[in-house]
Amino acid sequence: MLQWLRRGDPGLSDRRAPTATGRPATRRHREGTGTTMSQHQQQGRVAVITGASSGIGAATARSLHAAGYRVALLARRTDRIEALADELGRGAIAVPADVTDREALLAAADRVRREFGGTDVLVNNAGVMLLGPFSAEQRDDYRRMIEVNLLGAITATEVFLDQLKDGGGDLVNISSVAGRVANVGSGVYAATKFGLNGWSESLRKELLPDVRVTVIEPGVVATELPTHITHAATRQGAQQLYGVAEVTAQDVAEVITFVLQRPRHLAIHEVLLRPAAQAA
Numbered sequence: 001m002l003q004w005l006r007r008g009d010p011g012l013s014d015r016r017a018p019t020a021t022g023r024p025a026t027r028r029h030r031e032g033t034g035t036t037m038s039q040h041q042q043q044g045r046v047a048v049i050t051g052a053s054s055g056i057g058a059a060t061a062r063s064l065h066a067a068g069y070r071v072a073l074l075a076r077r078t079d080r081i082e083a084l085a086d087e088l089g090r091g092a093i094a095v096p097a098d099v100t101d102r103e104a105l106l107a108a109a110d111r112v113r114r115e116f117g118g119t120d121v122l123v124n125n126a127g128v129m130l131l132g133p134f135s136a137e138q139r140d141d142y143r144r145m146i147e148v149n150l151l152g153a154i155t156a157t158e159v160f161l162d163q164l165k166d167g168g169g170d171l172v173n174i175s176s177v178a179g180r181v182a183n184v185g186s187g188v189y190a191a192t193k194f195g196l197n198g199w200s201e202s203l204r205k206e207l208l209p210d211v212r213v214t215v216i217e218p219g220v221v222a223t224e225l226p227t228h229i230t231h232a233a234t235r236q237g238a239q240q241l242y243g244v245a246e247v248t249a250q251d252v253a254e255v256i257t258f259v260l261q262r263p264r265h266l267a268i269h270e271v272l273l274r275p276a277a278q279a280a
């Protein structure tokens with residue numbers, strides 16, 4: 001009873017008996033010695049990346065593919081993910097999907113299972129940052145940010161969860177410094193990222209040790225993120241700031257790749273990274 005609740009509570013733990021290697025006996029580990037590996041694992045771990053058509057998502061796909069992962073590139077802009085899949089070649093597939101559309105995510109999960117055999121890593125990266133003064137005029141932006149940044153990540157995770165749990169997986173949620181600090185004009189964006197952090201912390205406890213959960217919290221990174229801001233004056237200011245940003249999507253992708261390559265007995269749960277000159 002309440003087994004799912006106990007797993008995250010050290011005081012009530014029902015951890016499985018350690019194996020000869022000192023690791024808990026999961027169904028099958030994807031890495032490590034003395035464990036069974038499925039055919040699809042031998043061909044390279046499989047990473048599903050949402051929002052892979054630009055910025056941090058595209059850079060993460062390139063970095064993981066270079067590290068030997070097979071990658072499924074999810075986004076709405078089909079031309080962009082197809083071009084990236086062509087660039088990467090073998091082991092990369094473009095899977096058009098809007099994270100606000102559960103049916104599309106189900107179809108994506110189905111395709112990844114059929115073509116790659118399963119999913120080892122889900123990177124919940126898709127996001128929009130529609131900043132501006134809090135007002136009724138921006139109400140569509142608020143709904144969109146919650147639907148993409150928060151509900152989109154939650155939906156993608158529940159859809160891919162069985163695959164992630166099957167043998168030991170990783171969930172990487174791309175949060176933000178705005179998941180820790182809320183500034184003027186960023187209230188609802190920050191609410192989605194604070195929400196992502198709270199949900200991730202609960203999942204971390206609930207899914208251990210089968211699925212490692214990591215939250216990445218970048219500061220300003222040079223991407224097209226501010227170009228979608230609908231409030232004109234805010235967009236202009238943000239584009240100036242992002243136009244001189246020194247941290248690149250590649251920098252963040254390298255951190256994500258490092259986190260994922262740690263041995264399974266080590267989990268990096270949270271990474272906060274800012275440009276060296278960013279105070280807030």
Ligand SMILES: NC(=O)c1ccc[n+]([C@@H]2O[C@H](COP(=O)([O-])OP(=O)(O)OC[C@H]3O[C@@H](n4cnc5c(N)ncnc54)[C@H](OP(=O)(O)O)[C@@H]3O)[C@@H](O)[C@H]2O)c1
Pocket residue numbers: 050051052053054055056057074075076077078080097098099100125126127128129148149174175176177217218219220221222223224225226249
């Ligand atoms: N850049 C920064 O300074 C910064 C800092 C902290 C956190 N972040 C976070 O990093 C993540 C990636 O942002 P980025 O900076 O790389 O910006 P970006 O280049 O604008 O990338 C955003 C990605 O999200 C995808 N996306 C948006 N709505 C979607 C939807 N409904 N369904 C599926 N995909 C959707 C976009 O693809 P399509 O439009 O093709 O669907 C795009 O690939 C976001 O979660 C953002 O909040 C960024």
